[in-house]
Amino acid sequence: MSHFSKIKTKLTDRGTLLKALLVLGEKVDVNQELVNPIGHDHDKVLCEVTIGTDIGFRRNTSGTYELVTDIQTWSRSIPPKRFIDKVAQEYAIATVLDTKDFDVESRKNKLDGSVEIVMTRWK
Numbered sequence: 001m002s003h004f005s006k007i008k009t010k011l012t013d014r015g016t017l018l019k020a021l022l023v024l025g026e027k028v029d030v031n032q033e034l035v036n037p038i039g040h041d042h043d044k045v046l047c048e049v050t051i052g053t054d055i056g057f058r059r060n061t062s063g064t065y066e067l068v069t070d071i072q073t074w075s076r077s078i079p080p081k082r083f084i085d086k087v088a089q090e091y092a093i094a095t096v097l098d099t100k101d102f103d104v105e106s107r108k109n110k111l112d113g114s115v116e117i118v119m120t121r122w123k
Helices: 014-023 080-097
Strands: 005-008 028-034 045-051 055-059 065-069 103-109 115-120
Touching: 005 080, 014 028, 014 045, 014 080, 028 055, 045 065, 065 080, 080 115
Parallel strands: none
Antiparallel strands: 005 065, 028 045, 045 055, 055 065, 103 115
């Protein structure tokens, strides 16, 4: 039987999560209910941030967001774990770029998938 799976993340800020998803080109919505896939009958889940009708993020009791989706009907070209890794990377970049009192000198996307950001701070 299918169900919505919950995958833990360390993401805590809704605004930064939204920024990260938008940078990745995702069409996001807020406060939507995930829809049961055809032929599946499990409880619906209300999520604070959704991508379409089958992927969402909701805050758990520890204050972090978890990815909520039906793994059996996951249709993306990358697995859920890799998707979370990409979101987490963009989340970290957005967090760093929002740091006050610093200016971005350069940003380089490296061949290994990492990102190098050089920032300066003037007193």
